Amino acid sequence: MQVKIKISDWDAGIPVIMLKSKTAGRLGIHPKQRLLLRTLSKKPKQIYAIVDIFEKFLKENEVAVSLEVKKVLGIKEGSKIDISIAPIPASLEYIKEKLNNRRLSEEKIKLIIQDIVDNKLSESEISLFVSAMYNPGMTFDETVSLIEAILSSGTTLSFRKRYVVDKHCIGGIPGNRTTPIVVAICASQGLTMPKSSSRAITSAAGTADVIETLTRVDLNMEEVKKVVNKTNACLVWGGGLGMVPADSKIIAIEKELKIDPEAQLLASIMAKKLAVGSKYILIDVPYGPFAKVSKKKGKALKFKFEKLGRHFGVDLKVVLTKGDSPIGNGVGPVLEMQDVLAVLDPKKQGPKDLEKKSLFLAGEIFEMTKMCRKGKGIFLAKHLLDSGQAYEKFKEIIRAQGGKLKKLELAKDSYDFIAQHTLKIKHLNNKKINSLARVLGCPLDKTTGIYLHKKVGEKVKKGEKILTLYAESKPRLGEAIRFLEKEKPVKF
């Protein structure tokens, strides 16, 4: 079936073909279906593309294609191409095998990952893969194959440095913004730390969202190399690097489904760390009733991570940390950056819990890399923080990424939640705090969020503030107040 290209200079990031709903309806094609597009030459060039519906500017039998299609087919506006329903990718069969609880070989996993990278699998099909990884789940060997497949489908970095280190937190704890502090401390001691982070998935902010309040984070590979060679470290958004494209696509789907199968969690973290050539990896697993995992589940994760570390020949340590309540006072991109800066700046007083946890993590890294004797890491870290060396290093990294320290504004509408009588904070529910921050506009509106004046166990006198909400509009603020009253993220 032949169609005419009307628009082809549209950058969708993936190969897409847009048809009028009438054209699609007549052909029995439905949105998100995969078509095989071919040129009309004797030796046709071809590409798989996902169908979308668009009415404007198109006549019947006219289509719009994305730039990716234009590049591969070498066509221009006005040319005709042949479209047909794409054959079923073999990898879809393998996904079903996994769904039927069969063990997948290395080759099969490799093909699934390759087909994800090549856009041969649609989002629904990747979703089926995520579902199969979740239940029935994957074995250790399958997880290893997955890591290798993700790594070999992307590009890797390597630094000719002795101590390439990395830290990672499995997340779930509001305000827990230790990464910028740990990176600054470690880099100021000369360790190489090419740190890439994610944006918020279900939380109020990811490290990338927070760093973005001061500088751009969407650096490409060349820029990362430059920044790291200059400053020992970087603080960038991993999704922009395109190092592990398969992982990014799977994570996008997981983000949507809000499920995080263990095999993919392990593979995603390991692949990202191995891709930047890390030799020493510290993984923070916060546990507890309001954390992502229980202590038992955390220990099981520790076992698996460390087994994977041995398999891939890297020095990997998992620390289990208490994750019952938020860390730091701010929750939301700007509020968290303010906490980070207050901890880093020797002239200021930052949240004690955030400082303590950051020193602990940096100390662990110093001990792993033998920068100091066993048990002394935390003191070295404290020295680097108190002397202002870490703060200087942080500013250097931000400058190298094109940003600078500046006054950070908060959202204009705010609301103080006041104690009506003297009370003691019993608990702060992490998930509800995150949800409250999202109602306020996080992570899109960087200036919004929650400031926690009091932490768990603290006494609050009548009339004192418990927390302050920040939003960009009155309706948002009103909605957040209702959420606060109904869902009670703070119990006293």
Place this chain on the structure above:
Amino acid sequence: MQVKIKISDWDAGIPVIMLKSKTAGRLGIHPKQRLLLRTLSKKPKQIYAIVDIFEKFLKENEVAVSLEVKKVLGIKEGSKIDISIAPIPASLEYIKEKLNNRRLSEEKIKLIIQDIVDNKLSESEISLFVSAMYNPGMTFDETVSLIEAILSSGTTLSFRKRYVVDKHCIGGIPGNRTTPIVVAICASQGLTMPKSSSRAITSAAGTADVIETLTRVDLNMEEVKKVVNKTNACLVWGGGLGMVPADSKIIAIEKELKIDPEAQLLASIMAKKLAVGSKYILIDVPYGPFAKVSKKKGKALKFKFEKLGRHFGVDLKVVLTKGDSPIGNGVGPVLEMQDVLAVLDPKKQGPKDLEKKSLFLAGEIFEMTKMCRKGKGIFLAKHLLDSGQAYEKFKEIIRAQGGKLKKLELAKDSYDFIAQHTLKIKHLNNKKINSLARVLGCPLDKTTGIYLHKKVGEKVKKGEKILTLYAESKPRLGEAIRFLEKEKPVKF
């Protein structure tokens, strides 16, 4: 976060919001994510929409929205709206419960189905639901809840007629186009048969694709009522009726994933039959090594269907039929319609197997509705066919739907597959025949497909044709010939 509406008159069929990739990237929004869109008034109107990326015609912070969004929000081009990341629908939690092998209550299933209809669940999320229905699967009670939920989320038809009948085939057999013949025979005897059919899912053609060679099939509800009241029957595309919108959306995903969980197969068929008010339902389950199900699986399906029939108080019968090889000679929309017309026209000689099976099915319906005594149904059916009454009825239905009988052209490029020596056809592999037809261009190119000159068990002399391939272009034909040689859908 506020954005400006640039385009709003685009009919995507579902609520969609399009952003520049730069805007989306900056906000950390990814395509297919769900946003909550709200007007800026004091009592904001709101709608959930799926994100898509589009570059052309948009500046940063400008968006395009589909007509569905415009209607609900009552906005025009140039207005501003507030966008935020949508909260997670509760039904997503229930889908995960099912994935974790927990039994779902009627209420939970109802909410999942309602959220599918309301566009609160994305395609990936529906995919997760399909995956959960596939493994771990659903109980009988859950299947009943699913049917009720699908029914109550849509609209139903009812005809004030004593004998509202329906037939259904679970599919998988190429060329098996009994529906138009059975409908014509039954309607000519006065039975009411509001038949809706699907388009091809994995096969060469669905009944809707075949009927479309003569008339439009995308009738709306009002038109269906008119046609049925006038002629006793119709032959329309079910997807266009919008009777069971939840089912259509789930099927679209299944079509993509190529999986067909049993609960959904049962629910989909039952809901569609109950929605048109059928009281007598005949279900054809072809079985065999090249069919969708084995004899054992077919018997299990029969048991479940009949149990559902009793539950919903309808007279439901399942017939198991041999499904080892194609039925009729043509495979592809036009080729199959030619077979159907040859069977219906008393002056012509149609494929014997197609005629025999159609008479058997019509006869069963006559016996269920007591149109004749037990064992006599097939004779009544034969009389209606031989006398030309069924043919007249068929033409009447086609005319009532706006079409007419006409000369049907086949594709211009063809290839005869000739016996190189005398041989006997051992088997015809249904799946490979379907795949071959799709390589030729089915179901998009209606004039393409396969003509089977010989059937299983028949002798072919040297130089005689085994089959003929039809395609709209030489490259397609060449590809099909290679497929034929490599995959060997015909064994002798």
